[in-house]
Amino acid sequence: MAANPTPRVRVPAKATKGEMIEVKTLISHEMESGQRKDSAGKTIPRKIINKFTAAFNGKTVFEADWFAAISxxxxxxxxxxxxxxxxxxxxxxxxxxxxxxAKAKLAVA
Amino acid sequence: MPSMLRDGSRRDVLAAGGLAALAALLAPRMALADEKAVEAEIKKLYGEKKLESGRIKLDVPQIAENGLVVPINVEIESTMTADDYVKAVHVFADGNPQPGIVSYRFTPECGKAAAATRMRLAQTQNIVCVAEMSDGKLYSTKSEVKVTIGGCGG
Structure with a gap:
């Protein structure tokens, strides 16, 4: 798996005031659960992204705590x-x- | 990616066997959470507070062919104004090695208390969702997902 996780986000460039927009994000990461074993039978240590935060103009608007069950x-x-x-x-x-x-701009008309 | 190859071959073996019985033989090697573990997690967060039903729309497939990637979409009915909004949503599974899946924290800026992600499920099990409102009220719902191939690499 890539050494550097690459985030990808999809935010509409423009919106009208009061419009509800959907923000979609994806990041490449193996999310190693800590449950798997390698070929020698040793447990592969857990390495996941445990928190995702979205802020708009510096203010946190949405947070997600991810556990090992996230794909x-x-x-x-x-x-x-x-x-x-x-x-x-x-x-x-x-x-x-x-x-x-990752950053994304939104223009509100 | 050798691990992926190995996973793939196990899947082929399973497919060739084509037997749920084989999967059932493989699964119990892991210590799995149960309903009690989920209840304990909810207690840890909210104590003995009453859980009401309703307001939560938990959208998960009835049958998931691949437990490694199961879409989960939750939406909670709320006006999402500054004095009435959904503060947090916690999602648990009662048949995974650990009960936690995801915890969301919403703000009135979201406009809508809805979020979607993808999860791993080790076996057929219940997904439990608890929502905390800004006035302290709690709502919960659950839904069963039947998993054909478990999503916890052995």
């Missing part, structure tokens, strides 16, 4: 009510302390 290459979709133009910051926190981020 590899985790997908997360949620909704957001467009009120003003701004920028989303998405953060994924890995068990090993790494953080992966």
């Amino acid at each position: 590899a290459n985790p997908y997360q979709a949620f909704f957001f009510k467009a009120q003003e133009s701004g920028e989303f910051t998405f953060t994924w926190k890995d068990d090993d302390g790494s953080e992966y981020t």
Whole structure:
């Protein structure tokens, strides 16, 4: 699996004020559950992304705590009510302390 | 990716055998959560508070062919205004090695308390969903998913 998880996000570029938009995110990550064993019978240590955060103009609007039961290459979709133009910051926190981020702009007319 | 290859071959063996019995033989090697573990998790979060029914729409397949990737979509009825919104939603499974699946925290900015992701299920089991409202009320619902091939690599 890729050493560097690659986030992908889909946010509409434009929305009208008050419109409900759906935000879809995906990140490449093996989400090793800590349940599997390698060929020598040793348990493969857990390494998952345990938290996903979405902030808009610096304010957290949605959070998800992921447990080991979340599939590899985790997908997360949620909704957001467009009120003003701004920028989303998405953060994924890995068990090993790494953080992966992505940004997306939204223009509200 | 050697692990993927190995997983693939196990799947082929299972498919060739084509027997649920074989899967049943493989599954019990793992210590699995049960209903009690899910209840304990809910107690840890909310104590003895009463769980009401309704308001939650838990959208999971009735039958999942592949336990590795099972879509789950939850939506809670709410106006999502500053004084009446859904604070948190917790999803548990009673037949996985660990009961936790996902916990969401919503804000009124979401406009709609709905979220979708994908989960791994080790076997046929119940998905339990608990929603916490901003006024402290709790709602819960559950739904069974039949899993043909478990999603916890052996």
